[in-house]
Amino acid sequence: MTMQIFLAYYDAYEIDGPSGSGIIKHPLARRMSPIQRASASVFIKGREAYPDFFSSLRENQHIPIIVTTSYGEIEAIHSVARSVTQSEFPLSPKDFQHSVANASSGYLALTQELHSNIITLSNGFLSLDKALYFGAMRLARMPDPYIVIIHAGEHLWPSGPVAKAEMFVLCREQGGCLNQALGLADFKVLRRPFDVCYETAQVQHHEAAGTLTPCFNLPEDRASHSFDRLVTSATGEALYSRWVRCS
């Protein structure tokens, strides 16, 4: 039997500024960090577009959700690290709670009432692509046909949007009610030296100073044709994936 894996849904949400609350209508929203608000907001955006599917995740605890972040809660980590190194800043218990890498998973579960297994991964520059690889690999053997992946991170630049989250739904069946129809035709973990065919990937990201993690950034025009993607870390490890438009 041939195994096929499809990208059934993709969307992104960016938090405009430090006080931007996203679209979360929950008493906890004002406590949440930008990365937590971005993660919950991208989920809410999906639920507003496809209420049946995303609301069903509340009841179906067998569909895992993978939340991935490259460096976690940078603002909170900064705050607690500053408190430890400089005694004039008292260590805030809230900042410590928020500094753990799965804080956004916790707030996602709390605000969206999700009881699924929310797996938090943190794999530096390769975070998103490892999560996609892991999700596809897990999906291939699990009884449930879907897996949800949320990739969230804080921006490093000093002004403008402060955090962004992207959400993906991978599934084993083509079509359905969701917004994308890309198939996953190939996915490999590579180590240098690469074969020349990988070097020519249309979407390439290489880890370098100043870049935290590559997003997927799937624009409409790219969704309309096939493309391949190569992400290489500074250690030489890389992930290559080939995405094809399904009719």
Place this chain on the structure above:
Amino acid sequence: MSQIFGPTGGVPLFSVVSGMSCISALGMGVKEHRRALFNSPIHLKRDHRHCAYLDAPLGEVDFSSLQPGVDVTRCGTNELLKLMAVPVIDQIAQETRLFDRYRPEEIGIFIGTTTYGVDASLAAAAEAPELAAFKARVNRQMAYCGLIEKIQDAFPICGLSLCFANSCASSAIAIGEAHLALASGAFKAVLAGGFDALNPLTIMGFDALQVLNHELSSPLTLATDGINLGEGGGLVLLEHENKASSCHGRIIGYSAVNEAYHPVRPNPDGSYMKRVMHNVLTQAGLTPDDIDYINAHGTGTVANDTAELTALKDLFGQRNIYHSTKGWHGHTLGAAGGLEAIISLMALDAWGDCCGHFGFDFTPRSRRVALSNSFGFGGCNATLGFDRG
């Protein structure tokens, strides 16, 4: 479209734990842990490298036995984590001939941690008190997965590597997901578990949450309230049954759910703690009466222990089959699931001695079954199930 990840089908019923090793305040390796468990298990002390700012018992690893002459006060967490991980993998490799039997790309590694990168964050914050300047200093040394890179520098492991960050359930989830992933065909063997090292940020953070016990904790008794922190970790080598060179036991179930109750506190009714244990029983086709031993999460806080005791009593009644070993080695945070999974397997291996020593209920049968619970911030609850024939 081609097939990428092996044949479809159900998850296998079990994967074999063919190798295992651990490190904690109790010692280095399975033998030292076994000796400590049955002799003088409490290895927490006040005279530790963090005593200048914390007057409380901690479970500190004896790094000088790993690397004679090492000055741990000058080592950052990244270095300490590597110091712990390398001998653990060395032991497993010697026991199983792992690197002789598999090519590097056939070996995966799933690690849970919560403390890799702390040094780099502290250094950046010391240099840059303002957030913008701190952000400019964010670098790859702050990413948890750096621990895996250090391991890969020391050992030929080139299969899929993943770093799990589910707080105190990190390494339990790493092991559970490795168990599921083994079936995908992405690798033939996978090292899974985790490590965490004591450091000022974690200690002060838990102190700020007011959950540390400044005296010796007595988890699951409700006689004390608070955690004694520790450090260490453990890894298991998982293989398919027909490929395994030895067998310490099998993983027969894994479940993880989210409580969605509170960012750091457990739901006092213990319902989702009960659910993960129940799910594992269902996966393995077992009833509560089939369970011989449970290594509870048992942190020592009244909030955690009340909820977990409610779940345990709901499911297992008054049977005397569970305890928490955190009072002996401390709460090793993201590494707890890995370390305690190995202690669970050790308990099954020496079940007669365990019952005699700890007063557990003894039921005569040829197959022994254990559960290991790990619960973390963010509402994540995980249970692993093991058996040994």
